[in-house]
Amino acid sequence: MxxxxxxxxxxxxxxxxxxxxxxxxxxxxxxxxxxxxxxxxxxxxxxxxxxxKMQAVSFARRAAGRIGVMAPFTSYSSYLRRLSGLLATAAQLEIDVVVFDHESAALASSPVLASMPIHGRLDGLIVMGLPIEDAIAERLRERNLPTVAVDADSALFSRVVIDDSNGGSLAAAHLRDRGHRRVGYLLERQVSDYESQAIRRLSGFEQVIGAAGGDVRVATSDNSVGAARQAAAALLDVADRPSAVMAHHDALAVGVLLAARDRGLRVPDDVAVMGFDDGEAATAADLTTVRQPFEESGNTALGVLLGHIDGSDLRSTTVLDVRLVERSTT
Amino acid sequence: MxxxxxxxxxxxxxxxxxxxxxxxxxxxxxxxxxxxxxxxxxxxxxxxxxxxKMQAVSFARRAAGRIGVMAPFTSYSSYLRRLSGLLATAAQLEIDVVVFDHESAALASSPVLASMPIHGRLDGLIVMGLPIEDAIAERLRERNLPTVAVDADSALFSRVVIDDSNGGSLAAAHLRDRGHRRVGYLLERQVSDYESQAIRRLSGFEQVIGAAGGDVRVATSDNSVGAARQAAAALLDVADRPSAVMAHHDALAVGVLLAARDRGLRVPDDVAVMGFDDGEAATAADLTTVRQPFEESGNTALGVLLGHIDGSDLRSTTVLDVRLVERSTT
DNA sequence: TGCTTCGAATAAAGCACTTCAAGGACGGTA
DNA sequence: TACCGTCCTTGAAGTGCTTTATTCGAAGCA
CATH class of the missing domain: 1.10.260.40 (lambda repressor-like DNA-binding domains)
Incomplete structure (x- = not known):
């Protein structure tokens, strides 16, 4: 001591x-x-x-020098990538980053303090990948905690999103150019308005295929490789099997890949497979996919958040671009 | 306002x-x-x-209610898994977790305050996956900041590690039982004493293969799929090609997988491939691998750390078990 | 020389709690 | 009735820094 x-x-x-x-x-x-x-x-x-002593500094300054990042890290590994982009910048600015897993962030509500665990300790909050429930949003608003939503819709806060529609279109165009007309699409079963993201992606996809005179068959799966492997049956076990399958994200695509192998189908000859995200799984499976700018998205979100902390009240929406990454599954 | x-x-x-x-x-x-x-x-x-207001609470208590986790999150995705295990527990205990990426954690030293960015704000620190430099260790010691090392050696702090030697043995036994005698091992090129971990794993492996009258050929690679894909040449492009290759971790194994495909080798018939970790990449590539208990390791580390924060001065080492996960590459 | 002005330094008031020594009230006992 | 001991409750002293209003002194001006 x-x-x-x-x-x-x-x-x-x-x-x-x-x-x-x-x-x-x-x-x-x-x-x-x-x-x-x-x-x-x-x-x-x-x-x-x-x-x-930071304790004392931030106490006297009435500011924390600290922001929170909440995301479904456990469920979707891609959020780590966004986090790293953010971390590098935050370290330079001497801002601490406190992370909350969306699962575990459930309110540890004591009978007295019915409040989110984050109140009062943070200068700002970045919520990734999940819709901000209205009740929570209202509370954040009341507490005057600057917040930005990443990869999610929000009526109240600034957002950083990708161009999902364009992402869908890109993927579709790629398949179209390779001659695919009858294609499957594996959607993730999701909740609430996060769906709109998925829907936008699908719409962009359908539009391009449709314009080419093609036809999109949609199936739904829970978020896991295993679930996707099973759900793929709806797409693969039919008479007029699609010649290509697009999945809502890489992990699901991996499930489709496995399902194809289960059936002795060759990829990409018998069935082409595409994912979305270009995460680790995509590299490992050598999967053709659409890349999201993860690191940049985290960074951008931090920038926007800092603007709000410094007083800007302007709600903004930043749309980041995506691009196609060709590998061996198409 | x-x-x-x-x-x-x-x-x-x-x-x-x-x-x-x-x-x-x-x-x-x-x-x-x-x-x-x-x-x-x-x-x-x-x-x-x-x-x-936490600011005030922790100020008055002279404690932060906050611990730091430093790890090479960017370089190795597996550390996220450890983090999630920890996060769940931390949330319950109302402990904030501040994350530092090992890359970005470089000291932002002002001329006046030559100190690590974390000093004075944390009750404890968990350092994952990288050796704690002596100078840093000494500073932590001086500052009296309770620290535990995960997946790394440290002469000063408590550790949570896996049984690397046993992991290597398990993998080797699996290959041996499948009749492999001439096997390759792709080691990651690493620095300083982290190596000893890799070495232990390899030793366990070599011992079993050796005891079975087999022979292990070792090659080295940097940490990336691409690097491994190239480095695998040293193993695959030789007259008496090994019938199986073990890689130090999953990402490297994926590189080997790709290298095998480059050469038109069938897996596992022409060459079996194994990884280590059982991360996302392993699932995606349907890779036989050795699973580390990631979530548990994070949790255990937190437990040990809390013990130290509460005053225990007993240095301890916790060794966690690993187990084989069979998939389609062997 | 006397008065103003302005920069530099300081005293003191927060900030929002925890904690401990000490005071009070109340019931029980002799 | 007087005295004790217990259990609640409270006043007040930290906790280590920021910040504002104020003071002090010397330079500037007439």
């Missing part, structure tokens, strides 16, 4: 023979202090190894 | 007509307060929607 005793601003002040206010000013508003004094204070701080 | 005004303990006290000390006691040591008073205070708190 001996070494644990922190050096406080008082000791620095004493050593530099100034008041603590001056020490504080040296650290925060150097130009308000005469060069001579400043030098003396800095020297004293260095000699004592003074490190301002 | 109107709604942003927080309810403070003073207002609750006033409404319940008690002192703030009593309110504080109701929240922290309920049994020291008479039931009647307690009820009154709780009611008042509920009516006002009182939420204690």
């Amino acid at each position: 001996a070494a644990g005793d922190r050096v406080t601003i008082y000791e620095v002040a004493e050593r530099a023979r100034v008041s603590i206010s001056t020490v504080s000013n040296v650290l925060n508003k150097p130009d308000r202090v005469s060069p001579a004094t400043r030098a003396r204070v800095l020297a004293a701080a260095d000699e004592l190894g003074f490190v301002p | 109107a709604a942003g005004d927080r309810v403070t303990i003073y207002e609750v006290a006033e409404r319940a007509r008690v002192s703030i000390s009593t309110v504080s006691n109701v929240l922290n040591k309920p049994d020291r307060v008479s039931p009647a008073t307690r009820a009154r205070v709780l009611a008042a708190a509920d009516e006002l929607g009182f939420v204690p």
Whole structure:
């Protein structure tokens, strides 16, 4: 414990023979202090190894220097990628990032404090990949906690999303150009308005295939490789089997791949398969897919959030582009 | 901003007509307060929607209620899995988890404050997957910041590791039982003493194969699918090609898989392939692999850390078990 | 020389809780 | 009735920094 005793601003002040206010000013508003004094204070701080205690700083500043990121990390590994993009920037800005898994973030509501676990500790919040429930949104609003939604719709907050419709179109165009006309589409079974994202993607897809005189057959699956493997039956076990299957995201595509193998179908000759995201699974399965700019999305979200924290009240929507990544499954 | 005004303990006290000390006691040591008073205070708190401000709480308690997790999240996706295990538990305990990517965690050292960015804000630290540099370790020690190392060696701190040697043995036994005698092993090129982990895994592997009269050929690769795909040449492009290849982890195994396909080799008939970790890539590639208990490792680490925070000075090492997962590549 | 002005330094008031020593009330006992 | 001991409750002192209003001194001006 001996070494644990922190050096406080008082000791620095004493050593530099100034008041603590001056020490504080040296650290925060150097130009308000005469060069001579400043030098003396800095020297004293260095000699004592003074490190301002964040606890106290943020307490006195009424700000946390800390933002939260909530996402379904467990369910969708892709959110980690967004997080890393954000982390790099946050570290430079000396902002701490507290992560919440959407599953585990369920309100640990004590009888007294019916509130989200995050209240009051954060300067801002980034919610990824899941719709912000109205009740929660209202609370965030009330608490005046700046929030931005990533990869999700929100009527109240700024958003960072991808062009899902275009993503669907890109994929469809790729398949169309390879001659596919009868194609399957494996949709993820989802809840609430997150769906609209999935729908947009599907619409973009259908539009292009439809325009080419093709036909899209849609099946639905839960979010897991195993579920997709089973759900693919609806697409593959029919007389006029589609010559290509697009899945809502990579993990589902992997399920389709396995289902194809179960049936002795060759990929891509008997059936072409595409995913969406270009995550780790896509690389591993050598899957043709549509790449989302994950890292950039995290970064952008942080930028937008910081703008709001600094006072901007302008709701904004940032749409990021996607692009096709060709591999061996089409 | 109107709604942003927080309810403070003073207002609750006033409404319940008690002192703030009593309110504080109701929240922290309920049994020291008479039931009647307690009820009154709780009611008042509920009516006002009182939420204690963590800033102030932890400041007054001289504790942060917050731990840090540092890991190479960007480079190895598997660390996310460990993180989720930890997150669930942390949420229940109302502990915030601040994440640092090992890459971006480089010291943002100001001229005055030569210190790690994490000092003074955390109650404890979990360092995953990378050796703790001596200089850093010494600083953590000095600052008296409880630390535990996961999946890494450390002379100073408690550790949570897997039985690498056993993992290697398991894999080897599996291949041996399938008749493989001439096998390749793709090692990851690594730095410093993290290597010892890799070495232990390899030793366990070699021992079993050796005991069966077999022979292990070792090649080295950087950490990426692409690098592994190239490095596999050293194993596959030789006269007496191994009938099986084990890779240090899944991503490398995927590289081997691709390399095999490049050469028109069938898996597992011409060459069997195994990985290690059982991450997302393993599922996607339907790879036989050795599973690490990721979630559990995160949880265990948190438990150990909490013990240290609560005062235990006992250095400990927890070894977690691994197990074989058979899929289609062997 | 006397008065103003302006920069530099400071005192002191927060910030929103925890905690501990101390005070009060009340029932029980002699 | 007087004295004790217990259990609640409270006042007040931290916690370590920011910030605002104020003071001090010296330079500038007439």
